[in-house]
Amino acid sequence: MSIVLDQLIRWYGNQAIVDQVSLEVADGELFVLLGASGSGKSTVLRLIAGLIQPDAGRIVLHGRDVTAVPPQQRNMGFVFQNYSIFRHMTVAQNIEFGLKIRRVPPGERARRRDELLDLVGLVGLGNRYAHQLSGGQQQRVALARALAYEPKVLLLDEPFGALDVKIRAQLRRTLKEIQRRLQITTILVTHDQEEAFELADRIGVIERGKLLEVGAPETLYAYPRTVFTATFLGTATVLVGRVDNGYARFGSLQLPLPLDSATDYEDGDRVQILVRPEQVALSVTEPKSHVPVIGRGTIVEHVFAGDRRRLRLRLPHLPGVRQIAPAAPFGEEGLLVDTVVPTDVPLAGDAIWVSLRAWHMLKPPPRRLLLYDPAANTSVTPLLTRWLAEKLDATVTVLGIAATNEALDPVATMLQRYLDAADLPAELHLRVGDAEQHLTIEQTESLYDLLVLGCGESTDAGATAQPPDVRMIERIARSGMTPILLVKGSRTQLLRILICTAGGEPGKNDVRTGGRLARRFGATVTILHVSNPVRGVSLLVKTHLEQAAATLRALDVANTVQIYPSTTPSEGILHVAGTDDYDLIVIGNHGPIMPTLFGSSDVTRQVITHAPCSVLIVPDDAL
Amino acid sequence: MSMSRPSRSAGNRHSSASTVAHPSPWLPVSMLIVVLLPLLLMPLTAVFIFAFRGGIGAFIAALLIPDAQFALRFSLLIAFATALLNGLIGTFAAYVLSRYRFPGQRPLNITVNLPVAIPTVVVGTSLLLLWGPIGLLGHWLDPLGLQPMFTPFGVLLAHLFVTFPYMLSTIKPLLDELETTYEEAAYTIGASRWQTFWYVTLPALRGGIFTGALLTFAHSLGEFGATVLVSGNLRLRTQTAPLYIFAQFEAGNIAAANAVAAVLAALSFVIFFFLLRYTGNGR
Numbered sequence: 001m002s003i004v005l006d007q008l009i010r011w012y013g014n015q016a017i018v019d020q021v022s023l024e025v026a027d028g029e030l031f032v033l034l035g036a037s038g039s040g041k042s043t044v045l046r047l048i049a050g051l052i053q054p055d056a057g058r059i060v061l062h063g064r065d066v067t068a069v070p071p072q073q074r075n076m077g078f079v080f081q082n083y084s085i086f087r088h089m090t091v092a093q094n095i096e097f098g099l100k101i102r103r104v105p106p107g108e109r110a111r112r113r114d115e116l117l118d119l120v121g122l123v124g125l126g127n128r129y130a131h132q133l134s135g136g137q138q139q140r141v142a143l144a145r146a147l148a149y150e151p152k153v154l155l156l157d158e159p160f161g162a163l164d165v166k167i168r169a170q171l172r173r174t175l176k177e178i179q180r181r182l183q184i185t186t187i188l189v190t191h192d193q194e195e196a197f198e199l200a201d202r203i204g205v206i207e208r209g210k211l212l213e214v215g216a217p218e219t220l221y222a223y224p225r226t227v228f229t230a231t232f233l234g235t236a237t238v239l240v241g242r243v244d245n246g247y248a249r250f251g252s253l254q255l256p257l258p259l260d261s262a263t264d265y266e267d268g269d270r271v272q273i274l275v276r277p278e279q280v281a282l283s284v285t286e287p288k289s290h291v292p293v294i295g296r297g298t299i300v301e302h303v304f305a306g307d308r309r310r311l312r313l314r315l316p317h318l319p320g321v322r323q324i325a326p327a328a329p330f331g332e333e334g335l336l337v338d339t340v341v342p343t344d345v346p347l348a349g350d351a352i353w354v355s356l357r358a359w360h361m362l363k364p365p366p367r368r369l370l371l372y373d374p375a376a377n378t379s380v381t382p383l384l385t386r387w388l389a390e391k392l393d394a395t396v397t398v399l400g401i402a403a404t405n406e407a408l409d410p411v412a413t414m415l416q417r418y419l420d421a422a423d424l425p426a427e428l429h430l431r432v433g434d435a436e437q438h439l440t441i442e443q444t445e446s447l448y449d450l451l452v453l454g455c456g457e458s459t460d461a462g463a464t465a466q467p468p469d470v471r472m473i474e475r476i477a478r479s480g481m482t483p484i485l486l487v488k489g490s491r492t493q494l495l496r497i498l499i500c501t502a503g504g505e506p507g508k509n510d511v512r513t514g515g516r517l518a519r520r521f522g523a524t525v526t527i528l529h530v531s532n533p534v535r536g537v538s539l540l541v542k543t544h545l546e547q548a549a550a551t552l553r554a555l556d557v558a559n560t561v562q563i564y565p566s567t568t569p570s571e572g573i574l575h576v577a578g579t580d581d582y583d584l585i586v587i588g589n590h591g592p593i594m595p596t597l598f599g600s601s602d603v604t605r606q607v608i609t610h611a612p613c614s615v616l617i618v619p620d621d622a623l
Numbered sequence: 624m625s626m627s628r629p630s631r632s633a634g635n636r637h638s639s640a641s642t643v644a645h646p647s648p649w650l651p652v653s654m655l656i657v658v659l660l661p662l663l664l665m666p667l668t669a670v671f672i673f674a675f676r677g678g679i680g681a682f683i684a685a686l687l688i689p690d691a692q693f694a695l696r697f698s699l700l701i702a703f704a705t706a707l708l709n710g711l712i713g714t715f716a717a718y719v720l721s722r723y724r725f726p727g728q729r730p731l732n733i734t735v736n737l738p739v740a741i742p743t744v745v746v747g748t749s750l751l752l753l754w755g756p757i758g759l760l761g762h763w764l765d766p767l768g769l770q771p772m773f774t775p776f777g778v779l780l781a782h783l784f785v786t787f788p789y790m791l792s793t794i795k796p797l798l799d800e801l802e803t804t805y806e807e808a809a810y811t812i813g814a815s816r817w818q819t820f821w822y823v824t825l826p827a828l829r830g831g832i833f834t835g836a837l838l839t840f841a842h843s844l845g846e847f848g849a850t851v852l853v854s855g856n857l858r859l860r861t862q863t864a865p866l867y868i869f870a871q872f873e874a875g876n877i878a879a880a881n882a883v884a885a886v887l888a889a890l891s892f893v894i895f896f897f898l899l900r901y902t903g904n905g906r
Contacts, residue, residue: 051807071810078811084804088826097822098812142808149813 002027002185003048003153008057010043017043018054019209028183030176032200034190036232040209041189045157048187050074062152074153077146081158083138085130091117091141092126098149116144119178136167143175147182154179156188160195172198193233197221205229222276225363230274231325235310235338237275238325239318240365242481243267248361251318253294258361265364266516270449272324272362277310279358280339284348287355294318294337298350304343311347313337313354320481367394370442371426373418373454373487374401374435381454382422383492384614388485389424391520394449396426399442401435408432436472440479451476451484470605477617483513489613491583495523498582500530500573500607501548511548513618514586518557525552525559526582530572533565570606578612586616667888674885677878685882693859694867695886697775701863702843705782706836712783713790713835714828718820720791721798739788743848746784750777750853773855778863781849786839793835797828834902841894844887 003025010018017040025031035041046052048059050071058067066074085094095116099109117123120140130138139159146154159175160168176199179186190196196203197217204214205228213220213229224230227238241250246262248255248271255273257265265271287293297315312326314334326336337354341347369389373381389396398419402411408430419426431438442448453473477484499514511527518525527548531537545561552559566572577585587607608615675682685691720732738746754761754771764770771777801824809819847865854861856870864883871880 049811051810071807072813072815074811075813076811078808080804080808082802082804084802084808086805086808086823086826088829097809097814101813101818145808145812155811 002029002062003187004058004060005044005048006058006060008044008047008054008059010040010047010052011055016209018047021057021206021209021211023204023211023214025185025187027185029201030179030186030188030199032188032190032196032203033206034193034196034203034232035206036191039206041191041206042157044206045155045187045189048153049076049078049155075149075151077149077151077154079139079142079146079154079156079159081161083130083135083142083162085138085141085145087130090127090129091122091133094141095126095144095148097145102149112148116148119147119181120144121174134167135163136171139163139171140174143178147178147184152185154184154186156186158190159188160192161190168195175199197233205232207232223360224274227272227324227362227365230362235277235340236325237277237280237337238323238362239273239275239335240270240322240324241273241318242320243269243271248273250294250321253292253318255292255356255359261361267512268449268516269367270365272365274360274362275337275356276360277338277340279356280337281355281357282311282313282339282341282348283353283355285353287353291355292359293353293355295335295354296351297334297337297354298352299347300336302347306343308340308342309345309347311339311341313339313352315354367392367449369394369396369450369452370399370448370482371396371452371454372399372401372435372439373452375454378454379422380490380492381452381487382418382424384487384494385426385452386422386424387493388450388452391522392450392517396424397448398426398428399438400428400430401438402430402432405432436476439476442482448482451482452487453484454487470608473608473617474605477619481619483619484617486608486615486617488611488615489583491613494521494584494614496580496582497521497523497525497584497586498528498573498577498580499525499548499586500528500569500588501544508548508551510586510588510618511551514616515552515555515557515559517586517616518552518559519555523557523583525557526576526580527552527559527561528573528576529561529563530569531563531565533567537563568606569603570610573603573607574610574612582613584614584616585611586618588618670881670884670888673877674881681878682882682885685879686886688879690858690862690867691879691883694862694864694883697862698844698864698887701775701778701782702840704779705786705843706839708779709783709786709790709839710832710836713787714794714825714832717791717794717798718824721795735791736788738785743785743846744852747781747849747852750781750784750849754780772853773857773861775861777853778850778861781853782843782846785846785849786842789838789842790832790835793838794828794831797831798824801827830901834898837894837898837901841891844890844894 003023005021005023008018008021009016019040021040021044023031033041033044043052047054050066050069054067058065060066061074085091086097089097092113095113096109099112104112113126114123117126120143122137122140122144125133125137130141133141142159156175160171163171172195175188188195188199200217202214203217203220205212205220207228213225215223220229221233224233230236230238239250241248241253243249243257243265244254244267246257246267248257248265250273257271281287281291295315295318297313299311300314301312303310314332314336317333317335321335323335326338328336339354369385369392371381371385385396388394398415400408400411400415402408412428412430415428439451442451455469473484473486494517497514497518499511501510514525517523527545529537529541529545531541545563549559549561562576564572564576566575573585573587576582585607587604604617608617686695716735720728720735751772752758754764754777756762756765756770756772758772761770761772771780805827806819806824809823810816814822845865846863847869850863851866851869854863854866856862856866858867858870862870864887868880868884868887871877871883
């Protein structure tokens with residue numbers, strides 16, 4: 001291993017511009033560190049060169065720990081973006097400088113200098129000064145100068161950034177040739193992704209100080225792990241959908257999960273898909289039935305790019321699907337897909353069929369919880385949220401709503417205090433306006449895995465009890481696919497769960513969702529069915545209950561089935577919940593729209609209003 | 624009426640009206656010369672006219688007076704010494720102020736440029752008040768026989784003080800402009816800090832050092848205000864050429880004064896000429 005970086009950290013104020021970067025570069029490899037401006041890539045290079053010191057971490061060159069060694073003794077060549085060749089010296093003197101410092105005799109120096117002039121293609125220009133050379137020639141001098149004393153490692157900091165396109169291409173080729181010929185370990189830093197693709201044996205993508213991914217150019221392009229890499233390297237269309245029944249579902253589009261990571265996905269999890277422009281197929285006629293189709297759309301943008309045309313199509317929005325890339329302009333409602341066609345292919349008009357030839361599933365995104373606690377007067381809600389975040393391995397975002405712009409600051413301060421009191425690390429989202437509207441937006445955009453609503457009711461001393469705004473909760477629940485956890489009672493852990501299959505319809509989703517959560521919480525479950533005292537329990541219901549128990553057993557969740565007779569389902573549920581001291585009631589969103597065997601009494605509403613403990617409202621099945 | 628070009632009619636004498644794109648320079652230039660004539664051009668000519676009034680012989684005789692010889696040689700010597708010493712100190716100061724970060728940097732920066740703003744006479748009095756027989760340090764040193772004032776050394780001190788900013792202000796901007804990667808390149812190649820300074824930084828400052836040296840030399844040659852106080856005007860000991868000219872003029876020996884004045888003026892022209900050539904060429 002030529003170069004090993006071990007957890008390098010460099011601070012600037014209280015920001016880490018290099019954040020725990022670890023990397024290994026092999027002998028003779030051309031490694032490209034690719035990142036946007038300000039990502040920390042140049043800093044990493046300068047740390048390797050010794051021009052700045054890391055605040056933590058080690059740098060090992062060929063087995064030697066050089067973290068404390070000054071740049072003069074690291075035996076490296078460095079090429080800067082602004083060439084920095086010595087203007088008072090000729091080209092020859094520049095190249096010989098390193099050798100002169102090392103006391104190489106003049107004859108030997110001259111020989112080596114001529115070798116290098118030949119290597120970089122500057123034969124005959126030895127007596128020129130910097131101001132007599134073009135930018136490209138100056139950079140060649142810089143390269144020759146850096147290689148003169150045969151360093152072990154060559155470092156280049158955006159070497160072609162200051163040059164125009166044609167020269168850049170030329171120099172890239174020269175550099176690649178030289179690197180191959182000399183087999184010298186090289187690290188090049190750039191923001192130009194084309195350059196990275198052309199030169200690198202491996203690319204390291206760096207963003208905000210963190211090394212995100214490392215891999216061969218083709219691997220990173222086709223199979224990136226993160227969204228950032230996917231969108232940074234080339235054009236990408238990235239969509240977020242949900243796992244449903246073992247498939248990845250994007251509205252009407254259903255795709256199989258990748259074989260090797262299928263077990264990582266659970267139903268209801270979010271899933272991200274990357275489609276490269278060349279993986280999109282356009283046709284005027286409907287594709288065959290086995291071909292995955294996104295929809296029919298129209299061309300809204302087309303860019304002529306020499307040998308091909310880049311197209312952007314607008315398709316009808318896929319319900320429940322969020323688009324991460326390309327970034328939709330404000331007001332855009334449809335789904336945008338970027339694709340590319342050869343120039344000689346004629347463009348059709350509207351209603352073009354857009355289907356997929358191939359795609360790539362990105363790493364499942366981390367689970368996210370959204371917390372909204374308007375009363376914010378009890379510690380139960382944040383403590384419970386913290387427990388949930390731990391159990392679900394999720395990040396927490398807190399929504400703060402202020403009535404006016406002026407009220408934003410006090411709301412922010414109060415929320416921060418609230419979070420600190422419960423030691424809950426969370427991101428704050430501050431919005432002005434109406435709470436319900438914002439919650440609905442968050443719901444429909446399918447951004448979160450669980451919505452936690454505090455309703456100010458608790459048994460904390462001094463807390464004022466506030467009845468939850470039931471209608472609002474119902475409306476929000478109906479508008480999207482995210483389960484809603486209404487925090488009530490005083491429990492900060494949910495270890496006894498009551499799943500209600502109230503009403504006549506199966507409620508499979510309730511059982512699945514409740515069961516998955518129980519598994520993560522390590523909780524026990526009781527499946528409750530409230531039966532009509534007169535009619536008893538039908539065969540259908542019994543079968544369903546058995547299936548539910550079986551599902552839970554398959555999830556390794558301890559469960560019992562309980563059948564409780566009661567005239568109204570809500571009464572039954574509340575009775576059981578109360579007597580047997582449950583921490584959580586899981587119920588579907590059965591509003592008055594759903595006809596029930598018991599008439600139009602709204603079960604969910606009753607339960608929400610009167611439950612002694614927290615309630616999880618599971619949305620209706622996806623379409 | 625057609626919109627044709629303004630005609631060059633016979634009545635149109637004022638060239639500025641008919642050719643708007645190329646205004647004639649003659650009027651402003653003539654005005655400038657009229658202003659400069661009594662201000663600069665005529666006084667300078669007067670010096671040379673008076674110097675050669677009595678003929679070349681008298682001119683040379685005036686220059687051969689021992690006092691005159693001493694004054695000229697002394698001035699040149701002090702000027703060289705000032706340029707050399709301030710060259711070293713100024714480069715060092717520019718390097719430290721430019722390349723290091725430390726608290727109090729800005730006030731220090733301003734302070735070292737102050738001598739330009741202080742009247743030279745005040746410089747002289749300040750030096751006397753420090754080193755002179757009744758000075759803060761002087762009254763310790765005087766009994767020991769160490770009295771820098773009224774000696775050539777005192778003159779040198781005064782000249783160093785007065786001309787310090789000139790060197791600094793020609794070198795520091797060059798250092799500031801020199802991108803840090805310039806020196807970093809040398810470090811990565813393997814050059815130590817000293818090697819980098821000697822082989823890479825200093826050559827880049829060549830132009831600034833030369834210009835600074837010329838400016839320092841010129842200012843030192845002409846320095847009067849501080850010198851007159853600090854030197855005590857002791858002939859054949861601390862009397863510089865400007866002091867000599869002043870003394871001779873007061874005594875009524877116009878010819879003697881003028882001869883030396885003419886030599887000084889001529890020297891200044893030569894220096895100025897060099898400065899122009901050098902900075903005009905760029906690098």
